[in-house]
Amino acid sequence: MMYRPHFFSWVPADGLRHASTDAKPFRGYPTGFVVATLCGHQLAAENTDLAWFWETCRTCDDKAHELAKTPTPPAASAR
Numbered sequence: 001m002m003y004r005p006h007f008f009s010w011v012p013a014d015g016l017r018h019a020s021t022d023a024k025p026f027r028g029y030p031t032g033f034v035v036a037t038l039c040g041h042q043l044a045a046e047n048t049d050l051a052w053f054w055e056t057c058r059t060c061d062d063k064a065h066e067l068a069k070t071p072t073p074p075a076a077s078a079r
C-alpha cells in the first residue's frame with residue numbers, strides 16, 4: 001500500500017508529550033533515550049505508563065500539525 005505514516009513520533013519527556021522526527025526503535029524510545037524534539041530541545045524520553053498522561057507540548061503539537069498537513073498551493077488561500 002502507498003500509505004505513508006507520519007514521520008514523527010510522540011515522546012514523553014520532561015513533563016510534556018513532545019514530538020520528534022528521530023528514528024524510533026520498534027518498541028518506542030526507551031527511558032533515558034535522548035531525542036531532538038520538534039520544539040527544539042534535546043530531551044531524555046520517559047517511557048512510562050504515567051508519562052503518556054502528560055500534557056501535549058504546544059509547540060510540538062503545532063509543528064506536528066504542520067508536518068502532517070498536505071502542502072496546498074498558496075494561490076487557493078491568497079485572497
Ligand SMILES: [Zn+2]
Nearest residue numbers: 018039057060
Ligand atoms: Zn515539545
